[in-house]
Amino acid sequence: MNNNKYLREELLRQSGVNPKKCMKCGKCTATCPAFDEMEYHPHQFVSMVESGDIEPLLKSESLYKCLSCFACIDRCPRGVEPAKLVEAVRLSVIRKQGGNRLSADDVPSLLDEDVPQQLLVSAFRKYSK
Amino acid sequence: MQRVGVFVCWCGSNIAGTVDVKAVAEALKNEPGVVFSTDYQYMCSQAGQDMIINAVKEHNLTGIVVCSCSPRMHEATFRKTAAAAGLNPYMVEIANIREQCSWVHKDMALGTEKAIILGKAAVAKVNLNAPLTPGQSPVTKRALVIGGGIAGIQTALDIADAGFEVDIVEKKPTIGGKMAQLDKTFPTLDCAACILTPKMVDVAQNDKIRIFSYSEVAEVKGFVGNFDVTIKKNARYVKEDICTGCGACVEKCPMKKNPNEFNLGMDNRPAIYIPFAQAVPKVATIDPNACNMLKNGKCGVCARICTAGAIDYTQKDEYIEEKYGAIVVATGFNPISMDKFDEFAYNQSKDVITSLEFERLTNAAGPTAGHLERPSDGRSPKTIVFVQCVGSRCDACAEKGKEYCSKICCMYTAKHAMLVRDKYPETEVYVFYIDVRTPGKNFDEFYRRAVEEYGVKYVKGMVGKVVPEGDKLKVQASDLLANKQLHIDADLVVLAAAIEPDKSARPLATMLTASMDTNDFFTEAHPKLRPVESPTAGVFLSGACQGPKDIPETVSQASAAAAKVIGLLAKDKLTGNPCIAHSDELMCNGCSSCANVCPYGAITYEDKEFRMPDRTTKVRRVASVNPAVCQGCGACTVACPSGAMDLKGFANLQIMAEVDAICK
Amino acid sequence: MQVNEYKPLIVAFCCNWCSYAGADLAGNNRLAYPADVKIIRVPCSCRVNPTFILRAFQRGADGVIICGCHPGDCHYTSGNYYTRRRMAALFSMLDFLGIEKERTRLEWVSAAEGAKFAATMNDFVQTVASLGENKRLEDLRCKK
Numbered sequence: 001m002n003n004n005k006y007l008r009e010e011l012l013r014q015s016g017v018n019p020k021k022c023m024k025c026g027k028c029t030a031t032c033p034a035f036d037e038m039e040y041h042p043h044q045f046v047s048m049v050e051s052g053d054i055e056p057l058l059k060s061e062s063l064y065k066c067l068s069c070f071a072c073i074d075r076c077p078r079g080v081e082p083a084k085l086v087e088a089v090r091l092s093v094i095r096k097q098g099g100n101r102l103s104a105d106d107v108p109s110l111l112d113e114d115v116p117q118q119l120l121v122s123a124f125r126k127y128s129k
Numbered sequence: 130m131q132r133v134g135v136f137v138c139w140c141g142s143n144i145a146g147t148v149d150v151k152a153v154a155e156a157l158k159n160e161p162g163v164v165f166s167t168d169y170q171y172m173c174s175q176a177g178q179d180m181i182i183n184a185v186k187e188h189n190l191t192g193i194v195v196c197s198c199s200p201r202m203h204e205a206t207f208r209k210t211a212a213a214a215g216l217n218p219y220m221v222e223i224a225n226i227r228e229q230c231s232w233v234h235k236d237m238a239l240g241t242e243k244a245i246i247l248g249k250a251a252v253a254k255v256n257l258n259a260p261l262t263p264g265q266s267p268v269t270k271r272a273l274v275i276g277g278g279i280a281g282i283q284t285a286l287d288i289a290d291a292g293f294e295v296d297i298v299e300k301k302p303t304i305g306g307k308m309a310q311l312d313k314t315f316p317t318l319d320c321a322a323c324i325l326t327p328k329m330v331d332v333a334q335n336d337k338i339r340i341f342s343y344s345e346v347a348e349v350k351g352f353v354g355n356f357d358v359t360i361k362k363n364a365r366y367v368k369e370d371i372c373t374g375c376g377a378c379v380e381k382c383p384m385k386k387n388p389n390e391f392n393l394g395m396d397n398r399p400a401i402y403i404p405f406a407q408a409v410p411k412v413a414t415i416d417p418n419a420c421n422m423l424k425n426g427k428c429g430v431c432a433r434i435c436t437a438g439a440i441d442y443t444q445k446d447e448y449i450e451e452k453y454g455a456i457v458v459a460t461g462f463n464p465i466s467m468d469k470f471d472e473f474a475y476n477q478s479k480d481v482i483t484s485l486e487f488e489r490l491t492n493a494a495g496p497t498a499g500h501l502e503r504p505s506d507g508r509s510p511k512t513i514v515f516v517q518c519v520g521s522r523c524d525a526c527a528e529k530g531k532e533y534c535s536k537i538c539c540m541y542t543a544k545h546a547m548l549v550r551d552k553y554p555e556t557e558v559y560v561f562y563i564d565v566r567t568p569g570k571n572f573d574e575f576y577r578r579a580v581e582e583y584g585v586k587y588v589k590g591m592v593g594k595v596v597p598e599g600d601k602l603k604v605q606a607s608d609l610l611a612n613k614q615l616h617i618d619a620d621l622v623v624l625a626a627a628i629e630p631d632k633s634a635r636p637l638a639t640m641l642t643a644s645m646d647t648n649d650f651f652t653e654a655h656p657k658l659r660p661v662e663s664p665t666a667g668v669f670l671s672g673a674c675q676g677p678k679d680i681p682e683t684v685s686q687a688s689a690a691a692a693k694v695i696g697l698l699a700k701d702k703l704t705g706n707p708c709i710a711h712s713d714e715l716m717c718n719g720c721s722s723c724a725n726v727c728p729y730g731a732i733t734y735e736d737k738e739f740r741m742p743d744r745t746t747k748v749r750r751v752a753s754v755n756p757a758v759c760q761g762c763g764a765c766t767v768a769c770p771s772g773a774m775d776l777k778g779f780a781n782l783q784i785m786a787e788v789d790a791i792c793k
Numbered sequence: 794m795q796v797n798e799y800k801p802l803i804v805a806f807c808c809n810w811c812s813y814a815g816a817d818l819a820g821n822n823r824l825a826y827p828a829d830v831k832i833i834r835v836p837c838s839c840r841v842n843p844t845f846i847l848r849a850f851q852r853g854a855d856g857v858i859i860c861g862c863h864p865g866d867c868h869y870t871s872g873n874y875y876t877r878r879r880m881a882a883l884f885s886m887l888d889f890l891g892i893e894k895e896r897t898r899l900e901w902v903s904a905a906e907g908a909k910f911a912a913t914m915n916d917f918v919q920t921v922a923s924l925g926e927n928k929r930l931e932d933l934r935c936k937k
Contacts, residue, residue, distance in 0.1 A: 026590040030592055035614040041607075076524075077524065084501070199813075201813070235825060247829055261916070785848055788804060791802075
């Protein structure tokens, strides 16, 4: 738990999110277009980071299912900004993996007709940090 | 220099147990100005008070120091004693050697030493005391109520009942306010009109009450007991005293397509209109922006049809000046605009409505005659989604919404849901909530009935977005307890919009110098103990202008405000607190620092002529404190850069003398 | 209660409506605090002119504490907000002059908080006592 305390503070510092402002209304999750894909939903990210229950999030596929569309940030009545927290958790995993990220040159070979524009934008957001 | 008498009380053993009272009396004998010093078992007893009176006469005392219990306990007693001895009551100072000395210290030596120092401080202060006389001002025995909703109506009726004259100023053409628009009221489900309209008739028939409808307050001058108010009576182009309210003009008016404010724009009204059947006063009003006659001089149908001859196209705004002793603010509330809440598609679909619009939709006198029909196509909805907390409880930094809980939404939504299920049992009703807040008599029972008896589906979670698709509204929402996302095809979405103070409240507060919070709700003189008074003397608060309230709470606050007004108007003269600020005109440079910090607006400026040493005169702007309004907090005395402002009874020199006595 | 023989001189300004009543309540409940605290009653904490505090330090006070109503509870609506701002400026200036920040304090004590009043005074006296005797402002002026 001590370890988590450090990680928790680091995540909050990086994201600039104050989870104590959350009033648990679930509007972020209600508005999330990737709800069906995600194991943990935006409101769960907020409450799990707050309680230090971060390990499951680090292992979860949800990190990569988030579209980074920021709808949750836009709709949150309390200004909690869950997407920034998701991003911080994601980065804490990705940064440890070294430089295994996609480069812009790799992208064209992966493209096919069905890839939506939004995925490209969010892929760059996720992988080119 | 005063001739000071010191009286040290034993308070039985309460003081004498830890403080050597004889030593205190002895030590204070040598203080400057002290000509007499003694001790006694119970100073507050009749014998003790007689002792003081005799000493005053015997030693020609001009100031009294009593070393005893807290001034909060017996200051008033000893002031009366001083008055009985022929002294000014404000020539008494108390040294608190019981609560703040003998009771909290165990050591006799330390306790005695401290008691002597406290006594010295009191002697030092009383040496600088000056006789004070509380100011008196007359009271105009008439009250003004601003706003004619249920709050204003109840306040006016209660004041009139006590025999005082009351004027109501209402900016709409009729009194009644928001309550007149409601259908049923929670938690008893009696119909709003059935309980409100008799009260409106009472107001109309009460000869102590005058109604200025379609009017506004234009200017307020003066202070408690003596307000001078200018009321602007907007031209309604109908002679109020002649119009019988028969409604013939309303029927014949050709300009029929104007949004009906009373039904929140859900249907239309003619250019000449009476807001609703039970309006008080029941008088027609012409909307100058819609009337063809007023716009281009063509028409005149209403004037021809009116058998009473009440129509007057040449009517002008009228300004009326009146005097009042007290002013009650009852400006009420409005739902906030839904323009910024795009996710709920309020501006995209007619079938997304606010709760107040829903009230009109289910009201038998409403645009659909009480039949629940979709505003878009008139079909009856099969699935209704209610969304709570729309714009309430938002973050302070968020661009939309309010920080506070609007308080009434949980209950009226439960009421709406229940009424729908009662009248149309085949309708599916969802309520999305964050918390259900039901702190009121029979409130939680009411909410439970909605769930258990009427089968309303309460879902813990928020609606994320509403998308109109075909003739349906696609509602995407979360069910947090089931950890599921719900997709509902709704026919009608009802938003429980947050409520905010009426827009007219802010300029009114400036006129009254009454303070407001950041949300434009009026602040009360004390949040717990003086909840219906504004910090500005003579201004009282009634209803939702002070904070979100339901009807029972509004009515009780309205009556409480009335009681306070009656208490004020029952006095012939107002006696003030003499410990108030005053400005030394020779030192004042008219900088306005004091007026800026005064919470009561008690400080004004006047141009005064001063004789200069070279015998010329010079006009300077100097501060002057209104003794009837000043409450004596002293904020101005510290703000004053030139030291002109001082507080009587707690003067700079007096407190400084206390500091010196303690730090000697 | 005393740390050593040295007795600090503490001047406390208490507003009439909350803190002075809180001090009375401490008395009613017999909650002891050192006799070094001498209370001056003012109508509102905003009546405390910074010059009073300067005067106290000039005349040899070791610590000055100002007590008012809690924010939002001021009898005069906004007086304690003025106090909070004024004292923030004054205390940092005093710190600059060599009167340690620990010797000045602003505390909110309501009429119901007798226990808080006593605890605050105990704590403040101990803090000031541990700092030792204060330099007089007038002495500061003379020293080069």
